[in-house]
Amino acid sequence: MPTDPALLDDQPPFCHHLGLRILSAQADRVEGEMIASAQLINRNGTLHGGAIMAMADHLGGMGAQMNIGPTESTTTVESKTNFFRAIPAGDLVHGLSVRLHGGRQTMVWQTTLTRSDGKMAAMVTQTQIVLRDPRF
């Protein structure tokens, strides 16, 4: 099913700050891409681990959002990252987040981040909780 173009553009400020572009979003998978731009680079000259985790968190969180009602909210309560290989400055990073568990109260999303040479750079597994009485 094609993704609503408005959904792809309607992203929070942090997503724009990262330069993360959403490519598709379904109830069981979300895909995006991000350039390892100059402001996201660590002292080793590679993509900062925090930026890698942020990209994955946004994709997984967006996936969780696709599975809740209009009066509900969701937030990340647990996150695990493996960094398999560094992402060089300027590289285009692809992210694919898939739903491993879609419960009513908790969801688990796993995001694979791949470099432009096709090699897996990181994997992030997160638990998202559904807030039925969101205060913010």
Ligand SMILES: CC(C)(COP(=O)(O)OP(=O)(O)OC[C@H]1O[C@@H](n2cnc3c(N)ncnc32)[C@H](O)[C@@H]1OP(=O)(O)O)[C@@H](O)C(=O)NCCC(=O)NCCSC(=O)Cc1ccccc1
């Ligand atoms: C080097 C190692 C840690 C261990 O490698 P192993 O598991 O033993 O596996 P293997 O030996 O198979 O090599 C795999 C690949 O690594 C390459 N390589 C190997 N040795 C070296 C070397 N000495 N130097 C450079 N590269 C080396 C090797 O050529 C191969 O690539 P290839 O297949 O040829 O293309 C690797 O997993 C790695 O670089 N991970 C990414 C770490 C990363 O970018 N972290 C995020 C940034 S941290 C941050 O910003 C802080 C922060 C974090 C979080 C939050 C806030 C702040």
